[in-house]
Amino acid sequence: MANFLKRLFKSRDKPKDSVSQAPNFYMGQSVSGKVVNERTSMQTTAVFACVRIIAETIASLPLHTYRYRGEGKEKMYDHPLYRILHDEPNPEMSSFTLRETMMTHLLLWGNSYSQIIRNGRGDVLGLYPLLPDKMLVDRDQKGELYYTYRKEGQSYYLGPDEVLHIPGLGFDGVMGYSPVALAKNAIGLNIAAEEYGGRFFANNATPTGILSTSGTIKDPTKVRDAWQAAYGGRNNYKVAVLEDGLQYQAISMPNSDAQFLETRKFQIEEICRIFQVPPHMVADLSRSSFSNIENMAISFVVHTIRPWLVRIEQAMNRKLFKEKEKGQCFVSFNASALMRGDYKSRMDGYAIGIQNGFFSVNDVRRMENMDPIPEEEGGDLYLTNGNMLPLKLAGAYAKKALEENAGDEE
Structure with missing residues (x-):
């Protein structure tokens, strides 16, 4: 074909x-x-x-x-x-x-x-x-x-x-x-936010500003370089001495006012959305609770x-398979371990399976990585509750069958 x-x-x-x-x-x-x-x-x-x-x-x-x-x-x-x-x-x-x-x-x-x-x-x-x-x-x-x-x-x-x-x-x-x-673009914004935070703290979290005066400065470049040398970088916590009527005014907003942390948090959610990963798995527990984290x-x-x-x-x-093997052989992942849930939920599910006959004791033990019970000791038996009967053996159906059998015997 x-x-x-x-x-x-x-x-x-x-x-x-x-x-x-x-x-x-x-x-x-x-x-x-x-x-x-x-x-x-x-x-x-x-x-x-x-x-x-x-x-x-x-x-x-x-x-x-x-x-x-x-x-x-x-x-x-x-x-x-x-x-x-x-x-x-x-x-x-x-x-x-x-x-x-x-x-x-x-x-x-x-x-x-x-x-x-x-x-x-x-x-x-x-x-x-x-x-x-x-x-x-x-x-x-x-x-x-x-x-x-x-x-x-x-x-x-x-x-x-x-x-x-x-x-x-x-x-x-x-x-x-x-x-x-x-x-x-979403990832680039996250990179830019990280770099901005790094540069901000590299400057000891001190915002930039301007030096102003009501007079005239003949060489503003020289004044700026002198200020940077004296009070920039590691020296920004020194007491500043202003001359010639100079005044210092900060022009950058603090990170809290610029909602810097909120921006970074939103970008993390954006990246989780790209890869379809729940935020709690990357340590963002802001919208997680004990009741919904398992779901x-x-x-x-x-x-x-x-x-x-x-x-x-x-x-x-x-x-990977030869043409004659296709349709007869296949590979498959075993993802059942990812759906196991907590211990109590697993035990309740196993109990229902054993009581209704679609799990044996050894089936359960294999799923829990336990050694099987020998066959002669009943480890591979499929059991069901004794009060569960086929429909033909219950109620009016059973009565009718008994009457018919009694008539045949007479």
């Missing part, structure tokens, strides 16, 4: 659009005058915290390789991909490090690229992350995608089967757009983490 669709596609008009020339959003100077790129943005605490929280959360989730078995599934411990994705994608890094790097690239550049190393049979032997700012994606004359990786003045050409490309949100279905580039954590898993997991899983299923 896949080969038929490929031939059908080739028989039609080839795509004429060039991916590299598609509309894009570029990093650079923001309206605040600050240069915003993936590196300067990570120097702001809010961006660093949001990227770290999402990347570390996804990297810490177990990633397993499965095959469908009847109506269920089973882990494929013997599949070459299992060890690569779960433990060690290459000799230089762990699975956690690779996925953390992939997510960092996605959150800053909007795209993640990893080179796929295969053997002659097509089995994946390793994955190596590639820097997104060194990658060019385009189409050849036949309309096929190809990747050009530029490193140390050399260009390396890679086919689509050699690159695990995970795009973020985009417009053409091929390339993702950088959240940092899209929100560079916000669950919302973070559902609306922030889960879409990224689906995006990564589907890209891996497309690129």
